[in-house]
Amino acid sequence: MNKNAIISRLLQMVIVLIGISFLTFLLTYLSPGDPARNIFTHAGVMPSSEMIEEMRKTLGLDKPFFTQYKDWLFNCLQGNFGDSFMLQKPVKDLLLERLWPTLKLTLASTVLMLLFSVPLGVISAVNHNKPIDYFVRMITFFGVSIPNFWLGLMLILIFCVKLGLLPVVSSAGDFKSLILPAVTLAVAMTAKYTRQVRTAVLEELHSDYVIGARARGVSENKILWGNVLPNSLLPLITMLGLSIGSLLGGTSVVEIIYSYPGLGNLAVSAIMSADYFLLQGYVLWVSVIYMLINLVVDISYNYVDPRMRLRR
Amino acid sequence: GGGDKKDAPKDGGKAAAKTLVFGCQMYADGGIDPSAQTNTAWNCSRFGVGQTLFRFDDNVKPVPQLAESATPSDGNKTWTFKLKKGIKFSNGTEMTATKVKEYLDWIREAGKKGSTRPQQFLDFEAVVTADDAAGTVTIKSKKAYPNMAASLADPSMVILDVKGSKDMKNGAIGTGPYMVKSFKNQVGYEMVANPHYWNGKVPYDQVKIMFMGDASAKANALRAGQIDLAENIMNVADLKALQGDKKFTVQIAPGTRCGFSWMNMKQGRPLANKALRQAVLKAIDYKTICKSNTIGGLYTPGPSVIPSSLGYGFDKLKNPYEYDPEGAKKILDEAGIKDTNGDGIRELNGQNIQLRYISYANRLLNDFSDAHTQYLKAVGIGVKSEYGSSDDQWSKLVAGDYDFNNNNWNSMIAGAPTVYMGNWYSKAEANYCGFKSDTYDKAYEELLTTMDTKRYAELMQTLQQTLIDEAAVLVDGYYNSCIIYNNDKVGSAHMYPLDYYWITDEIKPAGAK
Amino acid sequence: MFDEKDLLIDARHVTRRFPTNDGRLLTACDDINLKFYKGKTLGLVGESGCGKSTFMRFLVWLDYPTEGEIFFHGKDITKMKGAELHENRQHIQMVFQDPSTSFNPKMKIKEIVCEPLLNFNRIKPSEMDAKARELLELVELPGDFADRFPHNMSGGQRQRVAIARAIALEPEFIVMDEATSALDVSVQKTVIELITRLQREKNIAIGFICHDLGLIESFAHQVAVMYLGNIVEVMPGEGLSDVCCHPYSRALLASVFDTKMDFTKKIENIKGEPPSPLDLPPGCPFSNRCPHCTERCEHEKPKLVELTPGHEVACHLFTK
Amino acid sequence: METKKNKFLSNKGFVLFSILALMVVLVAIFAPVLSGGVDPTAGNLADAIMAPDAKHIFGTDKMGRDIYARVLYGARISLVSTFALVLTVFVIGTALGVLAGYFGGWVDAVIMRIADMMIAFPGLVLAIAVAGMLGASMRNAIIAIALVTWPKYARMARSLVLKVRHTDYVYAAIVTGSSTWRMLWKYMLPNTITTLVITAATDIGGMMMELAALSFLGFGAQPPTPEWGSMLSEGRDFIQSAPWLMLYPGLAIFITVVIFNMLGDNLRDILDPKEE
Amino acid sequence: MSLLEIKNVDISYGKNLTVKNCSLNLEKGEICSIVGESGSGKTTVIRAVMGLLPGAGRVSAGDITYDGIDLLKLTHKEWRKLRGHDVSMIFQDSGAMMNQTRLIGDSYVEYIMTHEDISRKDAWAKGVEMIERMRLPDGDRVMRSYPFQLSGGQRQRVGIAMGMTYQPKLLLADEPTSALDVTTQAQIVRQFMELRDEYGTSIIIVTHNLGVAAYMGDKIVVMKRGEVVDQGEREYILHQSTNPYTKLLLDAVPTLGGKRYV
Ligand SMILES: Nc1ncnc2c1ncn2[C@@H]1O[C@H](COP(=O)(O)OP(=O)(O)OP(=O)(O)O)[C@@H](O)[C@H]1O
Ligand SMILES: Nc1ncnc2c1ncn2[C@@H]1O[C@H](COP(=O)(O)OP(=O)(O)OP(=O)(O)O)[C@@H](O)[C@H]1O
Ligand SMILES: [Mg+2]
Ligand SMILES: [Mg+2]
16 A cells, blocks of 8 residues: 555545544434433432523533534544543543553454464364364354353353352453453454454465465475465454454443443443443544554555555 | 452461452442532442541431531521541541531532532531531521431531542542542552541451442352452342352341332323322232342332331321232222223223333332333233333433333432422422322421421321322332341441441451451 | 548547556557448457557447547547437447356346347347347357357357347447457357358448457458557558568567468567556657667657558658 | 255255254244243243243243243244344345445445445444434344444445446446446346345344344343343343343354354355355 | 376366376477367366366376376375476466465575475575576566566566476476467467477477467377367378368468458
């Protein structure tokens, strides 16, 4: 990817982000809840209508929709995402605080996934249609079919409650409390990627250059490890970017089950308490991070794969 | 497992630091600034940091804590509090009358920004004067307070060292048995014993407060030994299992909260029909519900909106609507509310009854609503449930967009049910159900002004009985607070009806006297 | 040589530039002037990527030139739009190179050959069977093929179907983009015979793209040699090997292998590769590979000049 | 045609899982019969949380409802909503993807930018936001997931269209004067269908789980509707004391998802010979 | 004894008998052209010689002997020694037969180092030398390129360079010029001829182009539907063969100055 392409990608990103910000704002705007009232009810106070009116004014909720949107967007651009009603803190601080735990969880599960899926996928592909291949495929099927919210609870039951090996509540965010959430997230991903690796390796094994290498007398081992595997991992890079992105926005269930102090957990409670600024900030942030990750992945993919790097 | 092994030296002996690990729900953001939100004020009291001049005892009566006595004069408009001697804040500063005044002035000012609304408990205009020599604080107000000791027992009135607290949010300096050592967002607090504590030796050297998400997490963490003590496990199955487990003690206190469903009696609403309401009450077996595996132990059954334990004459109330499904059917039949089209649902004014039941996931409310629905169906009353967020429930309540609306409220704001009873006063904004009764209104207006406790009790009796007679409220039951501990770790703990007090000096390690 | 009355298509100064991803311009066709006459075949030869297809695609509205005009019956077809374009499509049809990819694999042969007729409401769907048979017989295929799918046929048969589809509308002009290069020589021969027969019968003009000078010589009335987006020589098809004189044309000629050649002869060939169409040389496009390259060739681009009627060449060797 | 039929029937896995899938469908259809006429929403609190016994073979839940009946009826909700969801994203995604791929230019740009937007949207958050706006219900959960899933289909359809968009046979059809509508309908669409059907088939399991996950979080089906995800969420509090509350609905999801995943995979093997 | 002897070979893909009873002899230094219609089994035959039949392909009957060795009985290890060393193969698109994501040099070095115990540096130098011998200027630059960065003609020459690294006794070429422009085709054909003249390599070349087949081949084999229908010396095939298919083919070749249809 050259400079122009990156610039145009960034421009597209900006357009998409404006769209997202608008949509987010619209969605929360249209939500039936009233944030002004929520501030009071959250604190256990029954507000009078004057109190609500006053609060609406201080929050700027009495202005027309587009003015509100404009103000908000303008503030966001300056790094001010407003304050959370629920936690009474700047949204930016809250998100920053939660970002790292979620990233940590995402990365941990990704690493776990890679550790298992690559060898399994290769073994399966090399032994195509042999018993071990069937076995691995079977396992992967179970892996993708277990709902992670069920798996998580079962893991808690076994490892925390029955065996007492790991903490029930992962709020500490230390290494021990990372294990189960990461495993829960990794199971389905590992299953999915094992299949991907298998397919990719099989496909590569059928490509012309393998025949070429054989015709030159190159050994099968060299063909597999030196050529086929690196090539089949290339498309995985892009997939990985997408998965990391969707993990960022999709860890909620697992984070909730394990009381893990991450973004997903925060988002769900923001929604439950109609904490709109927090929610809007969250959506924007996750989208930006998601897009940035994908951009980085695309650039690196373009860099790693010479076909992309050097072709016109 | 259990405790924190790293912090506790294994050699045992006297040198071993005693540590308590407490699992609780994180309310608000876990802050303890009483001026910020109601919940942060509560946290300050609950975590053993701040203490009030008076506090509520097992009967929800204010009893002296930091103050010795409270004396009213000038028609209850002026109150003089005499402070106990020798009380120090955890930083060693003495709690003088000036310090108390400082706090009371500060909270009313700082509270304007937050949602605590300290003016509910102490009027903004009230003038506080301190007499350090006499050790008294005098408060003069234009408004009469039936019992200002109760008002000042609200957690927002914890006495803190305003000038000494550098970080009010997570490091407020109070007079409680424990003081904050460190705070970790979303994770919890590390507390240590207050070296200057006024009420004897502090039982634990350290207290770790861990925030945990849902009810079963607390139960599981208790079993796994991750925590020693937990508050309010709102899950009967877990609670029962823990009760049955010799390793744990479950302490249940009848609380001040009442779970009840508003019945919308506004014009044009089906429940404006009194016969229908009466049938509803008769159709529901509230005793079985509160005894069931699902709810049992967490709620105490009762027909009135004031919890039976609070001593507002519960025993003298008469309930004409004990569970009697046949009776319910009879009432309906007699009122002409019959099922003529044979679909199992009765019609009112020619239309199938389809009552909208709004509820939300809090303190088992959804379970009550489900149960009510089941019982009502059995007598031919159709119900459609709409379960959403608390926000949703609330907006529908205010908009009058419901037939039943289930919630759980604290009946004892500032130690008295006055505010709470206003919910059915026809001129109150908080009357969301359109209830109107002259008897009720008259009694309530008198309740607001009387300073006579006996008269107050009589009026309360009238109010409660009126609501029952008019079949105005569908009461779920009275919510019980609880505290659960691991017997190997904790020797004693106590739960009060008002759950302002979790970590107190009454919690002692196992084996300690 | 040709009667100007028979002039069917007149392409003038046609240029096509493609913007590339990195913002540069790729010149695929560079100021091309060509004339097509009724009932005659123009063969367009040249190396792969020199812009032959790009040019022919303008004639069937699959692409539009960046500059220049193409007149068909006096009207500039590059400006046509909407209904006018649709009407005119009937007159110009195309046969594609690869018979295996030029049909929708999910359609039956009869649907394929009758599609143009249905598109212009020339027949009703009920008449499809009969019409398909008729068309198939015209291209010497058994009528029963109407109910087959393309993948059940051989390459030569498929290419006949493609021709049947192209002539279904009785067009005045057919573009054939390497219409026979995917076929075996024996099949190629029969297809060429078919094409020339149909041309004679229906007086169709043909633009035929080809690599093989030997083949094009055998049936084209005029041949244009293209190199790097430029027409470097236009000459009559008959006796081509005698008159052709552009160094590139000669190189092409020398590259033809056939069974009647002298096998002991060493092959003469030109060196190197054509320059990238992304940066065209300022002078003659062939200058870097030409054995006769002079300094003038490197700086000045030669124009097409007429040597004899019907024979034009763009080379400094032949300009005085 | 003949050979195609054989291809399906000769694939043992496909036959097996088709039968199993059919059984799941039959369970859904005949839930009232199989449950012995027990109403899945009716119960008595007096019987709440009873361990499995002869009367309630899967035990009862916290409202005293029969879990066996609820699991059976749950198949109805799950299947109907999942099929509705898959169908919705399939139709919308394919249509938009085909349009974007065929027309290119600004049509493509607009559609794909919207798709990018929806993809970059954290799926669950949008789902919950929709639930917040329209209220929590299965229908809204479907809308929410559809909103974030259609881009996948659109992208796929688009890339498939682009693959043929520049083939000779498409150009040939344009040259012969085919109308745009015909191009889309006869050329672009059929070309995308097989792959997208395969994708949809393999997605059924995943979407079923996503819907269950939303219900689990309380943003999907509402009690007392017998839905597996919400049953799990209800049972979650009782994981220790009454594990049957979680076990049966969990198994139901797992088994159904496995069956549909396997079916989809076998279908892929049959329709897409490239894969193996 | 001939260098290569194919005797009554049948080749099948699974249950389909694709090539029937094929026999062919090749002497040292001889070039044999195989022509025939598409799908007639030309590629199959030379792949069988190389022991590289794709998928379920296998030789189901007959013998293939190379230099006295029965090729059908070789073990994997013996094959590896032979392939790329004594017997080389050149494909229609040599570029595609190299790993697209690795430098040509890397593939080349990998190849050299499987057959020879030399350092990477020497292997590289050897590659450069071979490439330059194929008249590609700047062999080092070519080695540092990816396959897709070269033009078709250049790639084909790299393929030939690789194939000729060990001066194989037998070179199998499957349509080595079909993907190229006519002018490039002429260059490649010329290079092939030079190989035989310089090293005495025996070549089997599969081609569609009868002109090329005739120009190169001492011997021409005509195949149709999996069978060898005609074979013999060039002169015989071009002028004396009575086989109708051969005649049909020859008749169809367009020749300059030959028959015109218009
Ligand atoms: N749509 C396009 N965008 C960018 N470049 C293009 C496009 N179409 C063609 N080109 C470029 O224009 C040049 C001429 O292409 P064209 O297809 O006309 O060549 P050709 O002479 O027909 O070649 P061939 O004989 O291989 O078919 C080539 O370099 C090609 O890469
Ligand atoms: N891997 C394979 N599996 C099954 N059949 C195959 C395979 N490869 C080739 N065939 C079949 O074997 C026959 C001969 O194919 P082959 O590639 O040898 O022909 P060819 O003469 O080289 O044709 P072309 O001129 O098109 O290259 C064809 O009918 C082909 O379909
Ligand atoms: Mg072309
Ligand atoms: Mg071949």
